[in-house]
Amino acid sequence: MAQQICLWRMAARRALKAVLVDLSGTLHVEDSAVPGAQEALKRLRGAPVTVRFVTNTTKECKRDLLERLTKLGFDIAENEIFTSLTAARNLLEQKQVRPLLLVDDKALPDFTGIATHDPNAVVVGLAPEHFNYEMMNKAFRLILDGAPLIAIHKARYFKKKNGLALGPGPFVTGLEYATGTEATVVGKPEKTFFLEALRGTDCAPEEAVMIGDDCRDDVGGAQNAGMRGILVRTGKYRPADEDKINPAPYLTCENFPEAVEHILEHLLGERE
Amino acid sequence: CAQLLICVKLTPLLLLYNRIKASSLKLRFCTNETQATREKFVKKLQGLGFDISVDEVTAPAPAACRVLKERNLRPHLLVHNDVVPEFAEIDKANPNCVVIGDAADNFSYANLNEAFRILIGLENPVLISLGRGRYYKETDGLKLDVGAYMKALEYACDIQAEVVGKPAKMFFESALAELGVQPQQAIMIGDDIVNDVGGAQQCGMRALQVRTGKYRSFPVGGTDLPSVYTSICCLNKHLLVQQLGSNQVVDDIFICKKHFGKTLCM
Numbered sequence: 344m345a346q347q348i349c350l351w352r353m354a355a356r357r358a359l360k361a362v363l364v365d366l367s368g369t370l371h372v373e374d375s376a377v378p379g380a381q382e383a384l385k386r387l388r389g390a391p392v393t394v395r396f397v398t399n400t401t402k403e404c405k406r407d408l409l410e411r412l413t414k415l416g417f418d419i420a421e422n423e424i425f426t427s428l429t430a431a432r433n434l435l436e437q438k439q440v441r442p443l444l445l446v447d448d449k450a451l452p453d454f455t456g457i458a459t460h461d462p463n464a465v466v467v468g469l470a471p472e473h474f475n476y477e478m479m480n481k482a483f484r485l486i487l488d489g490a491p492l493i494a495i496h497k498a499r500y501f502k503k504k505n506g507l508a509l510g511p512g513p514f515v516t517g518l519e520y521a522t523g524t525e526a527t528v529v530g531k532p533e534k535t536f537f538l539e540a541l542r543g544t545d546c547a548p549e550e551a552v553m554i555g556d557d558c559r560d561d562v563g564g565a566q567n568a569g570m571r572g573i574l575v576r577t578g579k580y581r582p583a584d585e586d587k588i589n590p591a592p593y594l595t596c597e598n599f600p601e602a603v604e605h606i607l608e609h610l611l612g613e614r615e
Numbered sequence: 616c617a618q619l620l621i622c623v624k625l626t627p628l629l630l631l632y633n634r635i636k637a638s639s640l641k642l643r644f645c646t647n648e649t650q651a652t653r654e655k656f657v658k659k660l661q662g663l664g665f666d667i668s669v670d671e672v673t674a675p676a677p678a679a680c681r682v683l684k685e686r687n688l689r690p691h692l693l694v695h696n697d698v699v700p701e702f703a704e705i706d707k708a709n710p711n712c713v714v715i716g717d718a719a720d721n722f723s724y725a726n727l728n729e730a731f732r733i734l735i736g737l738e739n740p741v742l743i744s745l746g747r748g749r750y751y752k753e754t755d756g757l758k759l760d761v762g763a764y765m766k767a768l769e770y771a772c773d774i775q776a777e778v779v780g781k782p783a784k785m786f787f788e789s790a791l792a793e794l795g796v797q798p799q800q801a802i803m804i805g806d807d808i809v810n811d812v813g814g815a816q817q818c819g820m821r822a823l824q825v826r827t828g829k830y831r832s833f834p835v836g837g838t839d840l841p842s843v844y845t846s847i848c849c850l851n852k853h854l855l856v857q858q859l860g861s862n863q864v865v866d867d868i869f870i871c872k873k874h875f876g877k878t879l880c881m
Contacts, residue, residue, distance in 0.1 A: 479763075480756070483759050507731070507732060507735060517764055517766050520749060520763055521759050
């Protein structure tokens with residue numbers, strides 16, 4: 344299978360120091376691991392790189408993600424996981440604000456320790472149970488009075504067993520319109536998501552690569568932040584996805600194991 | 616002589632109203648009220664002392680019905696329960712469009728999702744929005760208006776809604792047509808800078824903004840407001856007499872100013 348290698352790869356000649364790996368669609372698809380992924384991860388860990396697992400989620404706290412991945416045979420530590428919820432939490436701490444949390448109850452553990460009394464910020468995730476008129480008005484009034492609006496991500500909709508369902512994006516858009524403000528979006532494909540994920544790894548974006556199945560959100564977002572992006576043909580990948588972003592993905596390959604092979608063979612820099 | 620359009624969604628200017636009624640000025644109510652039928656709305660105003668009838672009201676729901684009939688559209692309604700009777704004559708089976716109004720508590724996730732699923736399943740999705748207001752004032756505080764939810768569905772489906780009601784040009788034009796007057800002969804009075812004042816001015820009418828109801832002393836930001844909104848007509852008494860052609864009415868506007876302790880903004 345031909346590999347497409349983007350021209351500017353030749354230019355950025357820094358050895359790889361960090362690998363970001365998307366979860367759903369890349370390491371696993373629903374409740375099954377991508378074949379060979381566990382082995383590939385083991386091999387990647389043998390290399391001198393920092394590994395981080397990144398995902399947009401609004402209702403799975405790190406603990407739950409960790410449990411699921413461990414059950415599937417992946418060797419992962421909780422502090423290696425960086426989610427859009429983590430990104431939101433970091434932002435709240437930076438801004439020193441107290442949020443009204445419109446997030447799923449299952450996401451609350453990731454906000455432990457953050458004060459929520461007398462809120463002066465609004466965080467919106469995928470939380471259908473909170474998207475009722477009363478709660479939306481509560482959020483609206485806070486934002487109109489100056490509270491920052493933080494969106495975990497702005498997905499338009501997602502797929503459920505019985506059809507499509509509205510994501511948080513539409514509700515964030517409605518609040519933006521009503522208040523004349525703009526939300527800060529913390530999840531993929533925002534640049535800040537990827538930069539935040541690298542914080543603490545001591546790696547610059549140019550020294551990192553992102554592996555994911557979502558061309559726009561994973562690869563496009565990462566490359567926009569200065570990283571290299573590897574698109575895998577699993578999960579939500581559809582033929583010709585790689586043509587949809589500019590610049591094209593640094594590499595498009597079959598799956599996570601192949602991506603790891605490429606990294607080990609080509610991106611680790613000079614060997615002593 | 617001048618004609619007058621009054622928006623009375625919120626504060627009744629009763630004195631002014633009665634004097635205008637007694638004068639030679641024609642009156643029409645342009646409201647985006649979609650939480651009630653015109654009958655109910657008119658009854659409410661009558662209860663407040665206004666001598667008003669249903670035929671003096673231009674409202675979005677009946678205007679939408681005309682559009683639906685013209686284009687053979689069968690709507691799924693996401694509106695307030697109390698305005699549903701306005702759509703009694705419309706075929707709603709097997710919907711091929713969505714009509715969204717100021718649904719208040721009907722803006723539940725489930726209801727929005729239902730409207731979304733209908734739109735996303737259509738080859739040519741049509742979303743008709745009864746107005747596009749950002750928010751309005753109730754006794755218990757400010758509340759999200761239909762515009763916020765219209766934007767939500769637009770974003771979800773990647774479509775553009777068609778607005779029936781203020782500030783759509785067609786809405787004001789139909790009110791003017793009912794009165795048989797030209798835009799230059801009319802003045803719109805309202806509290807909403809975008810929907811009342813802006814919309815009317817874009818039609819060639821002049822407009823007065825009253826500092827009641829939704830009025831906020833600083834503009835709500837956003838890229839929606841075009842520069843035309845910076846030129847609200849001057850309410851110099853002398854000029855107003857010229858514009859309205861009636862000393863009597865002008866006196867009343869200024870009496871109202873004193874009586875209600877509010878300023879008719881210029």
